[in-house]
Amino acid sequence: MATAIAQNLEVVRARIEAAARRAGRDPKSVTLVGVSKTVPAERVQEAVAAGLGDLGENRVQEAREKAPHLPKTVRWHLVGHLQGNKASHAARLFQVVHSIDSADLLRRLEQAAAREGRRLDALVQLDLAGEPTKFGAREDELDGILAAAATCRQVAVRGLMILPPYDPDPGQARPHFRRLRALLEEARARQPGLDLKELSMGMTEDFEVAIEEGATLVRVGRALFGERHRA
Ligand SMILES: *Cc1c(COP(=O)(O)O)cnc(C)c1O
Numbered sequence: 001m002a003t004a005i006a007q008n009l010e011v012v013r014a015r016i017e018a019a020a021r022r023a024g025r026d027p028k029s030v031t032l033v034g035v036s037k038t039v040p041a042e043r044v045q046e047a048v049a050a051g052l053g054d055l056g057e058n059r060v061q062e063a064r065e066k067a068p069h070l071p072k073t074v075r076w077h078l079v080g081h082l083q084g085n086k087a088s089h090a091a092r093l094f095q096v097v098h099s100i101d102s103a104d105l106l107r108r109l110e111q112a113a114a115r116e117g118r119r120l121d122a123l124v125q126l127d128l129a130g131e132p133t134k135f136g137a138r139e140d141e142l143d144g145i146l147a148a149a150a151t152c153r154q155v156a157v158r159g160l161m162i163l164p165p166y167d168p169d170p171g172q173a174r175p176h177f178r179r180l181r182a183l184l185e186e187a188r189a190r191q192p193g194l195d196l197k198e199l200s201m202g203m204t205e206d207f208e209v210a211i212e213e214g215a216t217l218v219r220v221g222r223a224l225f226g227e228r229h230r231a
Pocket residue numbers: 035037058079080163203204205219220221222223
């Protein structure tokens with residue numbers, strides 16, 4: 001019998017597919033990243049066994065502890081803030097870092113990846129609402145970060161990420177998602193040398209809205225693993 005997590009995965013996949021079809025998109029153009037923060041490795045393993053290939057963590061240390069208990073085939077995504085002094089660990093562990101918010105951090109990750117002999121993808125996290133409590137670069141900082149990206153060899157900047165202000169009404173996130181997509185399109189035109197096409201947006205409450213607005217990576221935690229018990 002399928003476990004609860006395997007059933008959740010099936011439901012989330014069906015919702016992703018339906019949202020993509022509604023938007024006239026190929027469901028395969030959306031990658032599900034299962035956000036496994038606070039979830040013990042054994043439960044994460046159930047999702048991986050059921051076919052989840054991408055896992056997201058918001059802390060480098062938690063991912064370091066969990067990764068040895070999970071198959072090597074898992075693609076790890078860092079979805080939370082990265083401190084510069086953790087860049088080496090991040091470069092060793094993650095395939096995609098969603099939270100680049102300054103040119104300085106990007107350069108540190110590039111140097112770390114070169115030292116570790118690793119290549120990875122990265123996204124620039126933007127804070128379009130100007131929330132003081134949130135990480136993320138301002139819109140006017142994007143060009144500077146992309147200019148630094150153009151000089152990187154080990155880290156390929158592939159797009160943008162957003163974590164809109166929390167609101168129980170998923171419709172409230174739509175303008176933020178739409179704006180992020182417009183910014184990606186403008187950036188593509190200005191930076192033809194970069195391969196910018198990924199939009200990391202949408203979580204449990206609003207991933208369907210995000211897909212309608214062009215998300216290529218959705219970061220879903222609770223809809224897969226249930227409510228989190230630890231903060
Ligand atoms: C926790 C987290 C998620 C997943 O949130 P859910 O509401 O559990 O789907 C997605 N993105 C980031 C950056 C997170 O920290």
